[in-house]
Amino acid sequence: MKDLTFDKNISLDNSEMLLLCGKSGTIAIVKVGPRSQFFLETDDEEIVLGLDPNDLIVASAFSTGKLYEDGLKCVLYMVRELKSPLIVLPKNHKASARLPIVVSAGERTVINCNITPGTHPNQDVLCGSGEFNGLEATGTSKGVKLKNCPQCEMTRVKFKV
DSSP states (O other): OOOOEEEEEEEOOTTEEEEEEOSSOEEEEEEOTTOOEEEEEOSSOEEEEEOOTTOEEEEEESSOSHHHHHHHHHHHHHHHTSOOOEEOOOTTOGGGGGOSEEEEEESEEEEETTSOTTOOOOTTEEEOOGGGTTOEEEEOSSEEEEEEEESOEEEEEEOOO
């Protein structure tokens, strides 16, 4: 059987967003940049995430197209630039099924299609569409390293609103 995934290093600076567009979902990635403190809000506590400039903020949409690409950019902008906290819903929360986009922040994020969207406080795992299951994105000094990336359209775009 032919391997349908690949590993790749992609250059990415603080003024860019990387889009991975599949058939049923979209992944967007930005570098954390100079801001080092992010807040993760759960039902029980507030966790301060201390991140490095080369760490990543990754967002996953469960659909494709310009509308979702714009939505991903807006969500990432809210988290990185407007300091919006990352919110983790309690297990079995009714809103999980209605989340069009979920977000993770950290050095490394692995996409997992077998988890409930928005309910995982561990920032190294993020729910995504099945075609991206197992994709691993790690921040590097020059950009992002992708492991187990499926064949998809990759685009770097300016990260500004």
